[in-house]
Amino acid sequence: MKENRGPWYLLTGLLIGLGLGLLISYVISPAQYVDTAPEILQGTYRDTYRLRIAEAYAATGNRDRAIQRLALLNDPDAIQALESQSQRLLASEAKPGEAEALALLAADLRKPLPPTPTSTLPGTLLVGTPGSVQAVQTATPGGPTSTPAPTFTPRPTVFQPTIGVPFVLRDKLEVCDSATQPGLLQVDVVDRNGKPLAGVRIDITWSDGADYFFTGLYPEISPGYADFQMTPGTVYRLKVGGGSEIAGDLQAPQCPAAGGQNYFGGWRLVFSEP
Numbered sequence: 001m002k003e004n005r006g007p008w009y010l011l012t013g014l015l016i017g018l019g020l021g022l023l024i025s026y027v028i029s030p031a032q033y034v035d036t037a038p039e040i041l042q043g044t045y046r047d048t049y050r051l052r053i054a055e056a057y058a059a060t061g062n063r064d065r066a067i068q069r070l071a072l073l074n075d076p077d078a079i080q081a082l083e084s085q086s087q088r089l090l091a092s093e094a095k096p097g098e099a100e101a102l103a104l105l106a107a108d109l110r111k112p113l114p115p116t117p118t119s120t121l122p123g124t125l126l127v128g129t130p131g132s133v134q135a136v137q138t139a140t141p142g143g144p145t146s147t148p149a150p151t152f153t154p155r156p157t158v159f160q161p162t163i164g165v166p167f168v169l170r171d172k173l174e175v176c177d178s179a180t181q182p183g184l185l186q187v188d189v190v191d192r193n194g195k196p197l198a199g200v201r202i203d204i205t206w207s208d209g210a211d212y213f214f215t216g217l218y219p220e221i222s223p224g225y226a227d228f229q230m231t232p233g234t235v236y237r238l239k240v241g242g243g244s245e246i247a248g249d250l251q252a253p254q255c256p257a258a259g260g261q262n263y264f265g266g267w268r269l270v271f272s273e274p
Contacts, residue, residue: 038069053069056069057105066105082103085102086099087217091217100201168245169269169271170272174265175266176256178257180266182232182263183230183252185227185250186227186269187226187270188270189215189271196215196222198215198224203238230251233252235250238250244271
């Protein structure tokens with residue numbers, strides 16, 4: 001006699017098999033990743049790997065090694081990835097030292113390399129041109145033919161090299177505009193060609209305190225723009241980058257208004273590379 005079990009018999013078997021498969025793969029014998037390639041990392045793991053590269057570069061200054069390690073992530077634009085991560089850290093105001101390490105590496109990758117090979121690994125020639133860094137594999141005796149490696153193409157006007165570069169105070173303008181926030185100290189930082197520089201640290205001190213801030217947090221205004229809220233009656237001193245000219249005697253000025261009532265104005269400072 002033929003038994004008619006219907007479609008539920010088959011469906012039950014599929015569900016039991018699926019359940020056993022999930023139990024084995026996730027509980028009994030889950031997959032363990034060993035020696036995972038950096039390029040398959042996702043999210044915060046990629047950020048952590050990129051940050052460790054930047055911190056190692058800040059400690060050793062080994063640019064070749066940093067380029068080779070960044071290439072393992074296979075980012076479409078490695079310098080842009082460094083800049084974006086640094087900007088996110090700056091915006092969150094968390095661990096500014098990490099943001100500086102990322103910005104330093106991104107900035108130094110912009111600098112042109114000398115025409116002679118500088119790689120520490122055999123068969124690798126690093127070629128630098130203004131605005132780009134390229135790692136090219138050269139042929140080795142008995143080895144394969146040359147294979148180009150990823151090219152790092154930076155975005156213009158973002159995180160130019162600023163560490164240790166002296167800046168000169170070009171303009172110091174008193175701002176008396178009732179539409180501007182009272183006591184606002186505005187700073188613009190540009191390179192020698194007048195292009196805004198983001199990621200530049202600005203140190204400010206007063207009689208009983210000190211603080212610092214960065215350009216680049218207001219890209220809708222300018223990548224080289226930053227500002228600080230002054231307290232009326234307090235005198236400030238300001239320095240840009242690693243060794244700029246000091247801007248002193250900064251305090252919120254009193255500006256005349258209609259009807260004889262004064263209000264507090266601000267300052268606008270422009271620093272540039274010499």
